[in-house]
Amino acid sequence: MPLDRHMRTHTGERPFRCDQCDYSTAQKSNLDCHRMRHTGEKPYMCGECGYRTAYKSALDRHMRTHTGERPFRCDQCDYSTAQKSNLDCHRMRHTGEKPYMCGECGYRTADKSDLSRHMRTHMEGKYKCDQCDYFTGKKWVLDCHRLKHTRQVASPTSTCVGSVGTEQL
Template identity: 35%
Template sequence: QKLFSCHVCSNSFSTKGSLKVHMRLHTGAKPFKCPHCDLRFRTSGRRKTHIQWERPFQCTLCEKAFNQKSALQVHMKKHTGERPYKCEYCAMGFTQKSNMKLH
């Protein structure tokens, strides 16, 4: 049973939340901003999909691209050879602190 009607186009929805999301089509509202780029989305689900699949952070030295700036920064250490995290027992170097801790 569809209880919530759009006053603009007369579409009906079974929940108030569905009507609220639908109304964004008419108003143009896109309240969900990607934290990595300037794109905005009508629903949090579309933003989540964008973040998961879009890869706006491209390595300038190879073809790899990433969905987070921090992942690109870690990747760049492979090109530079930088290993800033050193094991205090054997001095082995790592590109990420988490890998050093696992070691």
């Protein structure tokens, strides 16, 4: 069987399909992990704090918060981190690469969260709540948000229900 599984890496065959969505994969073990997204099952638990997850790799990554292990090291300076994605972002500082770009003004950055923060500057003043600091790029979202201040509840047929997170209302 291992040869069959290996051959799928060349053929692209994905015979294992989820019966609840359009996910498919070349390995049954990947499908078993995927199914946990639908069931909510989280079999991996941290013995220190009780954190639970569906993925062993996520538990391994989480455990580094307790051990302080920082296995990912920059080969150009003394930077080290617990997560590979952080190292990938750090390396861009050495190369000067800035792959994330604002579509409105051309601002570029190496950090995706910096771009998200930057994008908010374009939203300021568009649709701002006159009773708090909340702002948004869509008028209907602001209208839904304003219900919070009037203590009105959105009706089940309202655009607000199901479209806006409760943290925004």
